[in-house]
Amino acid sequence: AQTVTQSQPEMSVQEAETVTLSCTYDTSENNYYLFWYKQPPSRQMILVIRQEAYKQQNATENRFSVNFQKAAKSFSLKISDSQLGDTAMYFCAFMKRGSNYQLIWGAGTKLIIKP
Amino acid sequence: EAGVAQSPRYKIIEKRQSVAFWCNPISGHATLYWYQQILGQGPKLLIQFQNNGVVDDSQLPKDRFSAERLKGVDSTLKIQPAKLEDSAVYLCASSILLRGNSPLHFGNGTRLTVT
Numbered sequence: 001a002q003t004v005t006q007s008q009p010e011m012s013v014q015e016a017e018t019v020t021l022s023c024t025y026d027t028s029e030n031n032y033y034l035f036w037y038k039q040p041p042s043r044q045m046i047l048v049i050r051q052e053a054y055k056q057q058n059a060t061e062n063r064f065s066v067n068f069q070k071a072a073k074s075f076s077l078k079i080s081d082s083q084l085g086d087t088a089m090y091f092c093a094f095m096k097r098g099s100n101y102q103l104i105w106g107a108g109t110k111l112i113i114k115p
Numbered sequence: 116e117a118g119v120a121q122s123p124r125y126k127i128i129e130k131r132q133s134v135a136f137w138c139n140p141i142s143g144h145a146t147l148y149w150y151q152q153i154l155g156q157g158p159k160l161l162i163q164f165q166n167n168g169v170v171d172d173s174q175l176p177k178d179r180f181s182a183e184r185l186k187g188v189d190s191t192l193k194i195q196p197a198k199l200e201d202s203a204v205y206l207c208a209s210s211i212l213l214r215g216n217s218p219l220h221f222g223n224g225t226r227l228t229v230t
Binding site: 107 | 118146148155156157158159160163170171204206208210217218219221222223224226
């Protein structure tokens with residue numbers, strides 16, 4: 001069975017700093033997707049970034065980028081020039097390709113951006 | 116486009132009472148999901164619909180939980196009777212297709228407190 005581990009329950013940084021959130025996963029699958037979702041106090045889950053395992057290039061979305069290390073089964077999220085609006089819970093999730101969108105979620109990291 | 120709509124936003128009930136949650140997905144989205152998110156954890160999939168058919172309900176506690184998606188559009192999740200451990204946020208999500216390159220769109224969730 002697949003598992004997703006986020007080892008940092010909580011992190012805080014100053015506004016404009018760069019922060020990296022860690023995620024590791026365990027799977028025997030070769031074809032899968034990895035996701036980072038953001039959940040602000042409004043409770044709505046918002047997709048931040050997605051990585052397809054067969055792509056070697058790390059995904060980037062504006063200030064958000066990932067460091068995908070397939071052999072190490074690591075999928076960290078880097079937030080550059082952090083903003084107060086980035087304060088939220090961040091969840092890492094795994095999905096086996098062809099699995100009817102069965103997401104396996106980590107426990108989340110609470111990120112606080114301080115002014 | 117309008118997002119995924121959920122109601123109510125909050126609900127407080129006593130144990131052994133019943134409760135129902137409503138979800139209206141984004142127009143045209145064939146796939147609908149109900150998740151349970153207990154405080155401090157990632158979401159857990161309860162049930163997944165494709166149109167008005169059930170794709171997966173393996174983690175739905177069927178002795179007390181039920182869900183339907185009549186006409187393949189909006190959906191209702193019911194708990195009867197509720198237990199203390201049902202206290203959680205219930206998230207609804209939808210996607211166009213049942214594939215990893217079709218992103219999930221989440222609603223704002225319903226926070227249920229069982230006393």
